[in-house]
Amino acid sequence: MSDAIGWGIVGYGWVARDYMAPGISEAGHRLVAVSDPGETSRQAAEAVGARAHTDLAGLLGEPEVEAVYVATPNHLHREAVEALAAAGKAVLCEKPMAASLGDAEAMVAAIRAGGIFYGTAFDQRHHPAHRAMRDAIRRGRVGDVTTIRIVYACWLDRAWTSFAGQDNWRIDPLKAGGGALIDLAPHGIDLVDFLLDESIVDIAAMTQARAQDYAVDDGALLIGRTEAGVLANLHVAYNCPDALPRRRLEIVGTKGSLTAVDTMGQVAGGTLTYTDGASGRIEPIGFDGDASPFLEQVRAFGSALRRPAEREAYSAERDLHTMRLLARAYAGCRDARGTDR
């Protein structure tokens, strides 16, 4: 069987059109079909040679579709994943897994019942710089990791949409499940797990509604601690002008530190350096600066679809734990759109 996977996509909006479809094509896989009720989105899919259906039933009728990427607004992940699991399709579903913990729990039950191969689309695991950081940690370069510091922020105002006239569902608490915290913090929480091979177990957060005029948080600070005692500090925001420094990942250890700048996000590139803890000397660490995390994510998922042993890198239970952490983080917030939970 060829390594080229036939993909379907549910929800052909911004991330599917700009990042996943190019990743599928660069990996040598094939985008067979999409389902999307939006005419503009269907036209965009047809423009790259995919068949476009208005609903999921049409997509499920496509025998060449082996794996399906779900990239609808968050509150619609559940219904798509449940239907795909019942149909026995492999699923790569965008983060956050769902808009609510209850939906995520139902999804994991459906995944188990269907016995399907499932992954949440944590593309940041696949950024070549982040893979190099994980390798460096494993080789002992930073010594014992004490702290991970992450900044992942952007500007997202009321008028923000990926297509003109499209719904800005991210500022609707029922559709998004929250604001900057639920949208951006899953990447950092999952990266901690990826880099250290252990999950955050304790978490707390403070949200704000400082600069934007909508009903969800526009910024949050989170603090977490892993079972072994590593501290994680995440700053996520929708209120940071895009031209400011806003994408940074630092690993601090007893012998040195690793700093990645402009690697968090959907695109290739950024920089990675090692700082020696004894001398303060800074040296660059090389990585493939041309491979986007989406390309690498498609390659990894496709490879695991063909080689079941590689599926160990994916875990719906771990992703459900991330959802539990997000719910706990919001539950502890008494202010600024983190309330009423």
Ligand SMILES: NC(=O)c1ccc[n+]([C@@H]2O[C@H](COP(=O)([O-])OP(=O)(O)OC[C@H]3O[C@@H](n4cnc5c(N)ncnc54)[C@H](O)[C@@H]3O)[C@@H](O)[C@H]2O)c1
């Ligand atoms: N990993 C990342 O870096 C990343 C980046 C952006 C978005 N995302 C995630 O991807 C998902 C989509 O985000 P986006 O920015 O592309 O949103 P978007 O609003 O640009 O696109 C959503 C698409 O879903 C379609 N849609 C709505 N209802 C549907 C249904 N019932 N069935 C099929 N399609 C339906 C819309 O018509 C639209 O085309 C979200 O879960 C988001 O959190 C992840």
